[in-house]
Amino acid sequence: MLTVRPKVAELAFQVFGRTMHPELYHLHKTRRIERTAYEAKIDITNCGHVITWRAAGLTICEVASSANQPLPTKRQLFRKQLKGTHSERIQCHGGVRYSTRFQLEPVGADMFWSFQQQLGNGPTEGLLHRFDSSGRMALGALSYIHVDTRCRSMSVQAIHTFPDDYAIVKIESVFSLPDA
Template sequence: MAIGYARPDVADMVLRVFDRSVHPELFDSLRVIRIAVGPHWATLRLNTHGHVLEFRTDESVVTEVATSRHSPLPLQMKMIDRRLIGYRTHMIDSSGVRYHCSYQLEAVPPDIYLQLHREMELDARSATLSAILPGSSPCSPDCISMLRADVLREGLVVHAFHTFPDNGAVLRTQTLFELL
């Protein structure tokens, strides 16, 4: 029996940010990469629902999770818990790290969605991390997730893209972890 992946309904997507690490076994990690940022580390994960970004220094850990609101996540040390809808920005300072995130969830007409999908298929080839999951039916486009990470002198910036074919939607996030 084949096991398929199912994206959650885009209306169920949330952004949760923690002032701690979140156990990786809580996620179905499809791809993982660890990136050195000077003497610090970032771990980037793509999973079936979205992504997990963890930035770790000697003094702090900040973890961003884009996932379904139904995902079992800890309640302790949660700094942000927001539905991913429309366009928003967040900024928090936490023990020597400034976390800054902006996101946009955009639903588009089918013809525009298919054009964006084709462009993202090409972009996924050169992404820092990417995963392509089967769509909900044989006629549905695949679900694409990709991360582009750039190490900066004082931190890390990550651009995330996730497609939701059943909703004709694309979620884009830009996250900056900046050393203070």
């Protein structure tokens, strides 16, 4: 299975009201979170990430992947091509809320390599995966995911780099339950 990134033009951002089968992806890093009110699984995949959050009998699954990745359409809440900047909010049954803001940021070569180096040598408290080089560039892509948990909410910041395109994908998502 491919361990380098797809092209930026091939990226999609999708949210489902169901889980995704793990065999649909090549997983590189995984973290499980269990709190009293919810549980979550965060995966860095070959194309981006999959975040599955379960609470109050509901499942919200965020997928950043290749648009060519075969995914089911059943219980798909939305799908956007991952380009530009977008914000989405979903109000679910029982007051469960999901919001996200994602952007694809093309940058100059110098800025990209500086950012890539800082990310690769920086934070250690989250999930970090270094991908193989595509052969065109000396360094491979990076994926970094930082998760901040509270009793009734979870905030996720994901950064995925694409060296062949000098592009950075930034995603911030919040999964939350209503106040008790």
